[in-house]
Amino acid sequence: MSKPKQARPLRLREYEAAIAALKEQRPWLARQIVEPAPGHLAVVAHLFAQLEYLLPPAVLARKGSLSVSCNRDRLAIHYQPPRRHSERAAAVLDLIAQTKHLSQQQCPVCGVQVVGDGIRPQRCPQHDGIQGLFAEEVRRSRQLIVEQGVQQVVRDLGKVTSEDARAAVAAENEPVLSEAEPEQVQEQSTEAAKSEPAPSIVFLDEAGLEAFVDRHRPKGDDKFKRAQAMAERIKRAGHGSRQLGLLPPDWKALLDEFAQAFPNFHELAELLRDHFALSSLGDGRVSWPAVLLVGPAGIGKTEAARWLADQLVLPFRVFDMASTQSSSPLAGSESFWSNSEPGQLFELLAYQPLANPVVVLDELDKASNGRPQYDPLAALYTLLEPRSARNFIDLSIRDFSIDASHVNWMATANELEAIPGPLRSRLTVLHIQPPKPEQVRSIAQSIYNRLRDESSWGTAFADRLGDDVLSRLQALPPRSVRLVLQRALGSAARDGRGVVQVQDIRPPVEINRRGVGFVSEGWN
Template identity: 40%
Template sequence: MDTRQLTATSSFVLPVAQVRSVFDPNEVERRLDKLHGMNGDPREHESLRNTYERMLERGPQRFHVKPAGIPDMASLYDDLPNFTEVLDDVRRHVALAQDSRDGLEVTPMLLLGPPGVGKTHFARALADLIGTGMNLVPMGSMTAGWLLSGSASQWKGARPGKVFEALIDGQYANPVIVVDEIDKASSDAQYDPLGALYGLLEHDTAGAFVDEFAEVPIDASQVVWITTANDTRGIPDPILNRMNVFEVPAPTAEQARHIARRLYQTIRAAHDWGRRFDEEPGEMLLERLSALAPREMRRALMVAFGNARLDGRSALGSADLPRGASARSRIGFMN
């Protein structure tokens, strides 16, 4: 076992549980030799050839990491008060991997909730906790059908999918991949954009996932899957049955004030110019911010910081918020 340590941006110390091979280099060499032996214009398969050469150059080994012991997740519970149930599930998985030779495995999860409640922010926080970074796959895109599994190499403009890129170009065998707005995936008679997930969300079949571009089996069994949706309509039952489903509520009015305060402090601490502003936000500012969805708060606060700085003040007032931000109702928030 490799016991070297990596330090994540979250300040958690992460031991390398093991070094794991994510593909068989012999298979890649066979594919590459086959390309070299083909007749015709050598430029025809240039992209595929470059992909195989990149795989061999990087090698098959990737770090499979997990937090050291059970990390103190108090700050996450504090930052994400409406994600308590989801965070509890993460802690259970971390506890299982503690004091063992096993790597961290997290059951694929679906986060259900209205737009703006913090689903993507949670995914980034989890990736930061694990230390592997986050890869976003926006299924609302028109090209979403090819994003996960890649497109066949004989097609013009073909390229590998996001899963392949995360494992081959990244450093880790267990990256966090977020399939955003899975309920908005468009499909047609020729291709099911969710088709790749049937195998990828199953641990056994994910161990030999074949990207349609590279056509080389890769081990995607350790990927940490997070999917998000507004509701379950449009998501096939076989996909739902492969995940733990969590309904994430909108923050209560009190939780929204707490989130706004934490966000103010986080932004202030993250910038050198933050020292020019008061350590605590005013009550009126928090009241106005609490009417916004969490993902809108950051934008509003950045505008407010800028306006206060232009006016030479250390305290942010509600008038510093963007026009219209303070007039929003609490639609979507729990009372």
């Protein structure tokens, strides 16, 4: 017997669109307050349909006669019946009471039916103990819970040996495939991901870590203290083990949102859909092959990677390859130097609990190819090959290796030919075209939406930008849109407006100085 299909929480934008559609379908709602929990939308829509049988739309349209809201997961409905229809008031109030009772048997987040006492609101097991009603809030709440759980795991792991950790990883349950319809595959695997702990890996050999500390013991207080401090940070992040960040349950909707926010990144969105679908059949880890995004400067390549890391709740780091003079940021500096330091990649992986961060190699084609011993690309031949990356050794710490094979790499370049062939062969090359003017409009609106969603003051501004403002913004490269919009929102706030106007849109300072490129042409 197949499992019931799992519902997912609505994103705030989807919820607003559903409310707008409801009001468009029933114009008499235009002057009423309609703000139920997302999971109660279905019962509320049924209530509205029943009300139309009892009262004419002209009566229902009276301003302020009906209010539907959510109070601590509970459906709150206030109705003021007109005097001339008082004989039907009892039927309306009975209908409202029945609707409230039905709502208490549905999860206020996703609408899944729950078994409760019908007296108090109750969430489904998937969202029980989770804060928030919308997908964005649920994701943030889950991340907080994961972080708290990781801290507890780290404390517990203090009592676990490296042999225990290896045995635990080796003893992970092998998936037992049962017959299921294709459309049920994601729901079943996603449900399993929710109920089971995040997958973990053996990240390093703890005996090697202890040997590293012992090697520095006779070298004096400073070096020994530094080695001790480094070992403590590694242990706090998970000792010899690390977890792998998981796909969110609504990863399909997330990639749809990505495609809308970055419409010229269609190839990347399709590649991610393929690999996320595969991952959802297994343990649900976030994973994709090393990707090279080739395209003109300023079209949003790094911003797209940053968006993905943020939405997937993964650590994020950008390596500026154009300014890198050696491999030390990636591989550390040789231990014989007095100022030897581990690389930024080692620190990213060793000092936090997730082993699959998003790492951007920005402007890979501009990396300096100097003397071989200082080649900034040298470490990548090891790191971009999963088999060798499993035993990556930072040059400043040769006592133990770390597992860097789960990094989600995303490189960017303007010219493919400038990248050495052996390195290109390790990357999946995707050509990203500059966005068309109508796509820039979509990108600008998406950036505006993110600015509102990410800020405490976001609700003070209108949901959408005006057509005249979008027309002004479409002359900008995506790289500049966020900065221009941030200043435009500040300008509107200074004037006490909740709407961005054309006069708030000002070109970036460097465009004013130089007056070059298609941006200034569009604004002259």
